[in-house]
Amino acid sequence: MNSSSEDYDYLYKIVLVGDAGVGKTHLLSRYVKGSLPKNPTSTIGVEFATRTVPLLTGGTVRAQIWDTAGQERYKSITSAHYRRSIGALLVYDVTNEKSFINASKWLDDLRENAEPDIIIMLVGNKTDLCEKNPNCRKVPTETARQFAQGHSMLFEETSAVTVSRVREAFENLLQEIYNFRSRTVKQRSPSESIGHILVPKIEEKKYLNCCTGI
Incomplete structure (x- = not known):
């Protein structure tokens, strides 16, 4: 079954950010394709995939998920793709303390761009x-949770494997x-709300769970 433009009510641009090697591409591949990359390599620049949820x-939301490179030399490219993003997964490696410390830098980049x-x-x-x-864990769950709460972020721990x-x-x-x-939208007047968000369609429809991969 092919998905058409009528199969979703909202289009959300999401970005995956974080140091190289924390598993951003693995998370995206696992979520969209249900499998890990066959030949995993560091992302160069940006790649993206979509899934209808x-x-x-x-x-229903069509999520356009952008997987960004974690290397510093691609920063100017990846920062440009933050524009118009309304959601982000800021990923670190629980076995790599430096990747968690660097989360502050990635957070600043997101807030700015x-x-x-x-x-x-x-x-x-x-x-x-x-x-x-x-003994592999270098970032305690509670430490990360408190950091997230202190910066008004959601929090989750995952394993793509x-x-x-x-x-x-x-x-x-x-x-x-x-x-x-x-x-x-509810806090706006009716005239201010026009063009910002559609009223969700309540009737049940059939949707394609995923489509193009990375």
Whole structure:
């Protein structure tokens, strides 16, 4: 079954940011394709994939998810793709403290270049390594959670390898974006709301769960 332009109510641009090697491409591939990359390499510049997601509250989102390079030499390219992004997964490696420390830098980049009201989720990836060897963990869950709360971010820990909390990370972010934008529209006058967001369609429809990959 092919998806048409009528199969979704909202189009959300999402970006994946974080240091090189934290698993951004693996998370995206696992979520969109249901598998890990066959020949994983560091992302050069940016790549993107899309997935259509029915919301719990009604209506459907087409998520356009941009996977950005973590290397400093691509910063000017990746920062340009933050524009018009209304959601972000800021990913670090729970076994790499430096990747967590650098989250502050990525957060500043997002705040500076993305939409002013962007919704950000802090994601600690590679929890499967900690399950095999607890000594591998370098970033305590509570430390990361407090950092996220202190900067008004959502928080999740994931594993692209074991598929732990991958879908929840992406879809909880999409749902929170919808919730936030819906509240914003309700606070506007009717004339101000025109063109900002559509009223969700309540009737049940059939949607294609995923489409083009990276």
